[in-house]
Amino acid sequence: NAGVTQTPKFRVLKTGQSMTLLCAQDMNHEYMYWYRQDPGMGLRLIHYSVGEGTTAKGEVPDGYNVSRLKKQNFLLGLESAAPSQTSVYFCASSYPNRGTEAFFGQGTRLTVV
Amino acid sequence: AQSVTQLGSHVSVSEGALVLLRCNYSSSVPPYLFWYVQYPNQGLQLLLKYTSAATLVKGINGFEAEFKKSETSFHLTKPSAHMSDAAEYFCAVSDQAGTALIFGKGTTLSVSS
Numbered sequence: 431n432a433g434v435t436q437t438p439k440f441r442v443l444k445t446g447q448s449m450t451l452l453c454a455q456d457m458n459h460e461y462m463y464w465y466r467q468d469p470g471m472g473l474r475l476i477h478y479s480v481g482e483g484t485t486a487k488g489e490v491p492d493g494y495n496v497s498r499l500k501k502q503n504f505l506l507g508l509e510s511a512a513p514s515q516t517s518v519y520f521c522a523s524s525y526p527n528r529g530t531e532a533f534f535g536q537g538t539r540l541t542v543v
Numbered sequence: 544a545q546s547v548t549q550l551g552s553h554v555s556v557s558e559g560a561l562v563l564l565r566c567n568y569s570s571s572v573p574p575y576l577f578w579y580v581q582y583p584n585q586g587l588q589l590l591l592k593y594t595s596a597a598t599l600v601k602g603i604n605g606f607e608a609e610f611k612k613s614e615t616s617f618h619l620t621k622p623s624a625h626m627s628d629a630a631e632y633f634c635a636v637s638d639q640a641g642t643a644l645i646f647g648k649g650t651t652l653s654v655s656s
Contacts (some may be wrong), residue, residue: 530643
């Protein structure tokens with residue numbers, strides 16, 4: 431059982447380049463999330479989705495776009511990367527219940543130079 | 544709005560000593576609370592969660608946490624630290640709508656022999 435899988439695991443981008451991070455889950459979860467983790471900042475929510483075809487902004491959405499065309503996939507896009515987007519990105523998924531936990535992927539380490 | 548505050552960004556203990564990691568929450572509704580652990584270069588793994596069933600919650604790897612409404616706290620404890628417990632620990636609260644988890648800034652636990 432793979433759980434939540436993120437692709438790629440590492441990436442180096444030049445300022446201004448674009449890229450897409452892919453998240454796939456095989457647990458039939460309704461909800462999916464993208465977080466970024468920075469030293470001393472914990473995890474901050476970028477965007478989330480409560481179902482196929484729906485997305486919403488989280489705490490730090492600027493500079494990112496997302497799409498959820500299929501229930502099992504959640505894509506995070508950076509249209510024009512900036513050094514401030516250097517971070518570790520985590521995808522997570524969960525059932526639609528306030529007391530349920532989120533399951534996390536292994537993370538993508540992105541460096542923008 | 545919901546939030547969590549983790550007191551102490553870094554905690555150091557000796558092997559065999561008590562582990563105490565502090566988390567205080569703020570919530571406008573009855574909270575659902577979580578503790579996650581992150582080992583180096585890995586994703587987040589659920590340690591335990593509080594969903595109002597019992598105030599003392601037991602988790603994996605010998606950890607437990609006690610929900611204290613009067614103190615708005617959900618501190619994580621382990622009676623005897625092991626070298627393998629060295630990791631970063633995150634406290635989280637479910638947001639009011641139940642659509643995402645809100646994380647604290649994390650506490651790094653170091654264990655010395």
